[in-house]
Amino acid sequence: MKLRNYWNLRDAGAQLWEGSNRKGRVTIALSAIVLVALLPFAGASFLATPIAAYDAVLVYPVGVFVLMALGLNIVVGKSGMLDLGYVAFFAIGAYTMALMGTLTSLNTWQIMPFGIAFAMVAGVLLGLPTLRLRGDYLAIVTLGFGEIVRLIALNSSWTKGPNGIANIPMPPDIGPLEFKLDDQKVFFWVVVVMILLTIWMIRRLSIRRPGRAWEAIRQDEDVAELLGVHTLKYKIWSFSLGAAVGGAAGVLYASKNLFIAPEMFTLNVSILILACVVFGGIGNIWGVVVGATILGYLPDRIRFISDARLLVFGIVLVVVMNFRPDGLLPRKKREKIGERAQARL
């Protein structure tokens, strides 16, 4: 092991992982998961948040931000398309939960598939006409789409307009685990499970055909198309998978918050999530997780940031783009993986 790897967290982590056998990997993964699952009990330590309840902060913003950042990372990081309307899918998931939860007797887990499905459909509907556009046009169209979803929620009677929807039901108990407002540990564990599922999905897809197609599209769309990658198809896949994660996060958020209103789904949310992705390292799952955790947690930990949250995020984005354009933990160079694959053959 070279010395500089101690300073390079990403490579050190990767080397530890690559160097261990199956048993070692299971141990590492399990202990990491247990450590994360125990986080809500660390509220009395230096991690405590002065403004909001610690366990609530772990669910929203931290957990939900990580989940959404992972979803947005599929679109921005994996396939290189800038989506500024990601909040729309979050809103669609949340409104699905709110409307179905108050109007029907379905519970959160039964509504979850609907929320994901509606978000995916919205992703395909938005993607089909717009994904032919170039990057900067796509950014502004998605930005407009996010605003339109908010405006529809604000100006329509079936969404109860600016008043929002109250009395959204909590999720039902899972065995002995009870969902409570004043103690959100169970919510946190549910978010962690959702994050793990998302990471698993992304990792599976990344090493298979869609992942390779996304990587090709990200590097050069024209070349990818010439080499026979069905670019539009994979772009829409990437878009709707990202939307699915956003929708799932929305369903959980509505069910946790018990009340939603259009002003929760402004452009700011899209920007915050984008900041998480860029800050952590575009395209690298662990970078995104770290970035979203830091940016979600710090404003609640450090008092003076919480008022100027967006300003700080904006400055972070400018500085990161100018001085460390690949983020805190940048993605690994593909060549390395290629070399290793060849060595194995």
Place this chain on the structure above:
Amino acid sequence: MNLQVLESQFWSLCLQGVALGFIYVLISLGYTMVYGVLRLINFANSEVFMIGTFATVVAQVGILQNQTDSQSLHGFRLIYTLAFALVFSMVVCGILGILVELVAYRRLRALGAKPLGFLISAIATSIVLLETTRIVTFSRPQTSPRLLDKWSFGEVAGANFRIDTVMVIISGVIIFFVLDRFVTKTRLGKAIRAVSMSEENSKLMGINLNRVVSLTFFIGGLTTGAAAFFYTTVYETTQFNVGFNLGLAAFTTAVLGGIGNLRGAFYGGMFLGVLEQFASAILGSQWKSVTVFTVLVLVLLLKPNGIFGEAVQQTRT
């Protein structure tokens, strides 16, 4: 749906639309000039506009000491106040444009970043401007004093030719004309056109690329600042988030006319301004931005070069 207004207010809506269209045209020049040179969308332009509206108020209230509820001015004092506010807003926005380029683009251009990087840094810069203003103004709307007594020249076919509407249209024409001359006739204008045709070759011809880019941002800022002044004079109020809708509309204007195309933006602005007035009269003003956005998506899908795109080859700035 309220189709009666089509009959009763047709010409009035057209006139309002043209005046609004000129404001859009002036802002959209901030997008179109920059796009012509860098092939990048200047996302921060909407916030430059927003700062311009506040600069106008600062010039009128802070520097020239008019009270927010003061009586309207007359004669030389009026012209002097308006001219000062206009120039002040233009200069502030022009300098801000240069700063935006320095912060969001300069270093990334040197690094040869991908378009995604430029987009993110430009959006981040606009967030910084937006949030700073929000915090400084406590999210409160700021009214601007009614210094210009809004008398009317008279009505023609139901359209009310108010002084501010007329002023926006005439000044808009003048500014647009001057800019068009500048780009097509002067040496600096020629440099801008050269860079937009080929960055590499213009460098070889001895054009200082960075200076031309700064100049482009400055000019885009100047016209955006003028638009901010007119907007504040007509609507008499501003808020930190005023840039979003105006920016989206101005961007649509630029795309309608074929982005990068100076004269196209003019027609695009007229079209969008009139369309928006009719849409908000018929559908209700809460659907105004939805209309603008729908137009944008349709144009991007059907004619991505803009509906006036046929002349792109000749008039590209």
